[in-house]
Amino acid sequence: MWILRLNMTDRSYKIEEVPERYKQLGGRAMTSTLIHDEVDPQAHPLGPNNKLVFAPGLLAGTSAPSSGRMSVGGKSPLTGGIKESNVGSEWSAAMARMGLKAVVVEGQPADESFWTVHIAYKEGKPVVEFQQADEYVGQDLYDVYPMLYEKLSNKVQVAAIGTSGELKYANSGIAFNDMHKGPTRYAGRGGLGAVMGSKGLKFLILDAADTPRVEMANPELFREGQKKMREALMEHAITKPQGGLNTYGTAILINILNEAGGLPTRNFRSGRFEGAADIAGEAIFESNKERMGKEIYNHGCSPGCTIQCSNTLYDENCEEIVSCVEYESDWALGANCGIANLDAIGRMIKLCNGYGLDTIETGVTIGVVMDSGMIEFGDEQGTLDLIEQMGKGTPVGRLLGMGAADVAKAFGNPRSPTVKGQAMPAYEPRAVKGIGVTYATTTMGADHTAGYTIAPEILSVGGESDPLQADKAKADLSRGFQSTTALIDSSGHCLFIAFAILDIPSGFEGLIDEINGMLGTNMTQEEAVETGAEVLRLERAFNEKAGFTNADDRLPEFMKYEKLPPHNVVADLSDEVMDSVYGEL
C-alpha cells in the first residue's frame, strides 16, 4: 500500500510505502492522523502549509455492503480546526484497488494556475501526470463533467472543485462522480473545496483499470462479518430494500422532526414548519410517482450499497431536476428558508452541485440573510439569485461564500446558528438536547453526523432517550456516538449501517469481524470503538493547538435566551456537561 504525495508547488510527486504505524488506519482515522502528524495547527488553511488528504475507508474495494465511503481531511477554512468530510462514490474502491492508502496534496503553485492530476496504475504502482486545467475554470460542473468523460475513458473517477472552490469560499465542497458520472456526490462540509482550490488542484482523476483485487489478512473471518452485516442491513426496516431509506430517501426525516418540534424553521425561529409535508420524502416519492406514472425507488451512491437511499426528483415533463434531494439539503434550502416548493428546492440543490457549494452551509447562510432582512423568508427567486451570485463570484456572492457565521457578523445579527464557525444541520438543538451536545463538542464544528444521537432521541433506534431531557446522560450518549462514528467513518461503511447494527447485535459483530478479517487483528467490540475514541483525541489535540478551548464547545448564545416553539425550550445544558464529553473521553 502507498501514500502518494502530490507537490503542487513544482508539480512533482512521491510514492511512499505506508509506514507501519499507519497500516491499520483507513478513512477518517487516516486523514485525521496524517493531518495531526504533519500539519502545523497554526497554518493558514489556504496557505502552502495546509495539506489535503484523500483516504478510502478500511473496507473500500471489498464486498462489505455499503462500504463505499471515503474521507477527505485538512485544516478547515470554515472552522479553523481539523476537518473530515465524508463522501460515498466509486472513488473509494478505485483508490483501494490502486493500493492507495492516502493521497496527500501539498504546497501550492506560485501563480493562479489550475491543474489536473491524473493517477493511473502501471506495473503494480500508481503513475501520476500533471496537466494544465485552466480551460475548465469558471464553468458549471454539470457542463465540465461530460467534457472530461468524453475526453477520458468512461471508467475514470473524477473529483473536482467548482467555481466556489476556485474562489476559495469557506462553504465550498469537493465533488465526486456519482454512478452516472455526474458531479453530485459531495465531501461538502467545512470548505475543503477551498483548500483544494488553494493548491491549484481542479481535478483529481483516478484510472483504476487493470488493478488487482484488494487483499485482506483473513478472508474467511471477513466473509463471516460481511454476511452478518448484509443480513442486518437487509432485515432492518430502515435499511432493507424498499424500506424507509430506499423508498423515501433521507428526507423521510422531515415529517418526524417536524412532529417532534425539532425541525429548524426560518433560521431556527421555530421547530415546526407548516410546509413540512410538502417537502418531505413522502412528497418526493408521490410527486415522482404522479409525474413518472410509476413508483421509483432510490439508487446507491456507490457500487455494492444495499441501502440505496439516493433519490432523483423529476419535473412535470419527466425530466430530472436533480439527484439527489437529501434531507439536509431539502431542509436547509426549504424549511430553514421558509420555502415549501420542492421543485424550487431541487433547482437550488442543482445550482449548489454545479458550483460546488455545500448545501447545508449555503441554506443556513441564506436563512441568516433572510433573518437579517435582505430578502424575505420564502423568497424562492431571491434564493436562486443569491446562489447564482455565489457561483458567479459577484461581490455579494463572495461575501455569502464565507458561510453563515461570517454573514451573520456582516449583518450584525446575533442569530447565528453555528458552532466553531460551521452552520448547524437539520436538528434543533434546543428541542433535541443530545444532538446539541454533539454540535457543541465535536471537533468538526456543528455537525450531526459526528454523533448521531437522533437515533435514540427521535427515531427510537438503539434504545430511547427523551429529546427534551437536559442532563448529564446526554453527554455520555453523545460521547459514545462520537467514538462509534469515528470507527464507522474509518471503516468506510456508510453511517446508515448504524440503524441496523444498533438494533441488531449480530450486525455490530459483523462490523468487527469485517475489520478484524481485513487487518488480521483480534479486536473486541470495545477495543474497536476505542480506536474511534483515539481518532477523536488526535482531532481534539489538533484543535487545541489551533487555539480552541472549552469555551468553543458551546451552542450560540441566542439559543440560551430565545425560547423555541412549539416546546418553548432554550439551550439549557450546563458548561460542565458540555466539558465532560471530552473531559471524560
Next chain:
Amino acid sequence: MKVTVKLFAMLQTYAPEGARAGTPFEVEMPENSTIADLIDHLDIPEREVKIAYVDGRARSPQFRLEPGTEVGIFPPVGGG
C-alpha cells in the same frame, strides 16, 4: 369522541383514499381509547408502527386519548 390522525411514510396506505402522507383526518373513537386502540381501529398491524407523537412528544401505546387529540404515527424511519 373525535381524534385527528396523521399517518406517515409506509403507513399512508392505511389512510383514507387519496390522502397524502401527513394530511390530518378525523377518526371517531370511544371515550378513554388509547393509542393502541387507535392503531387497531385503523387496521394497522402493530409491528408496522414504531413511534406515535402527540403534541410533539413520543407517547407509548397505552397513552390515553382525549377529544381532539392529534396523533402522528410513524413506521421505523431513519436518515440523516
